[in-house]
Structure formats: structure tokens, C-alpha cells
Amino acid sequence: MSTQNKVNKFVSTLKAPPLTSLQWAPVSDKSIRQSKVWEFMGVLFVVDSATGCRCPIDDNLVHCKLCFYEQVSAGKDGHMLKIYCAKKSTASGNHIAHASQKHKREFQCEAPATSKLAAWLAQSDDTSHSAGNQFESNRDLGCS
Numbered sequence: 478m479s480t481q482n483k484v485n486k487f488v489s490t491l492k493a494p495p496l497t498s499l500q501w502a503p504v505s506d507k508s509i510r511q512s513k514v515w516e517f518m519g520v521l522f523v524v525d526s527a528t529g530c531r532c533p534i535d536d537n538l539v540h541c542k543l544c545f546y547e548q549v550s551a552g553k554d555g556h557m558l559k560i561y562c563a564k565k566s567t568a569s570g571n572h573i574a575h576a577s578q579k580h581k582r583e584f585q586c587e588a589p590a591t592s593k594l595a596a597w598l599a600q601s602d603d604t605s606h607s608a609g610n611q612f613e614s615n616r617d618l619g620c621s
């Protein structure tokens with residue numbers, strides 16, 4: 478209970494810890510790591526520079542790794558509150574949408590969309606192959 482209060486203080490008082498004291502780590506809970514989103518959604522830890530101990534900013538939140546490194550590389554303009562975060566229970570589709578809109582990164586996740594795309598890719602592959610084959614056989618004909 479006391480830990481929870483201490484952790485929430487960061488957010489409620491808007492006194493965010495400096496980015497240099499933060500660390501991003503993948504979610505360790507394997508039961509929710511079935512989706513690609515966990516490659517970039519993880520837990521932010523605050524590292525105590527004196528003791529080296531680290532504690533999660535909020536156990537119930539996951540933070541975007543891409544945002545985190547963006548803010549870290551922004552130096553003093555970077556701010557913890559600009560990092561996309563969401564509750565662990567948030568549908569992975571929201572994270573996918575964030576990665577797509579904010580970072581222009583596409584993560585394959587939803588099965589129906591993926592299989593549709595795969596089918597489309599396979600189809601266009603076939604077309605280009607047969608065209609190439611036709612071209613090659615014509616060329617062979619011309620050479621002989």
C-alpha cells in the first residue's frame with residue numbers, strides 16, 4: 478500500500494522523474510505477451526541513483542518504448558508525460574494504432590488482417606513470377 482502511494486505520487490503531482498533516471502523493460506508477465514505489441518510496449522522503471530534500486534512507475538501501466546527513446550534523445554525537451562502509456566488491460570489494437578500513427582511502424586497483430594494481407598502478397602507474387610517466367614522463356618526463344 479505504501480509503495481503504491483509512493484509510485485502514484487509521480488503522476489498525481491506531475492513531478493515526473495527525469496528521463497535519465499528511467500529505464501524501459503519488456504513486460505515480464507508471459508500470459509499477456511502473445512501479441513507483437515509487447516515488442517514496444519513495456520514497463521517504465523524509475524532507478525534510484527543512490528541505491529540502484531528500480532521500481533515501476535505504475536504496475537498497471539505499459540509504456541511505449543519508441544516514445545521513450547524519442548523523449549530520451551530529445552534531451553531536456555523530452556518529458557516523461559509525452560510517452561504513450563496505457564493500462565495493461567488496453568486492447569492491443571490501440572497500441573498498434575499508436576505505433577502506426579505516431580511512429581509510422583506497422584506491427585502485424587490481428588489475424589484476419591494479416592491473412593488478408595498475406596493472401597494479397599501471395600497473389601501479387603504469383604503475378605510477377607509468371608510474368609518473369611514468360612519474359613525469360615521469350616528471351617530464351619530469341620537466343621536459340
Ligand SMILES: [Zn+2]
Nearest residue numbers: 541543544561
Ligand atoms: Zn510511442
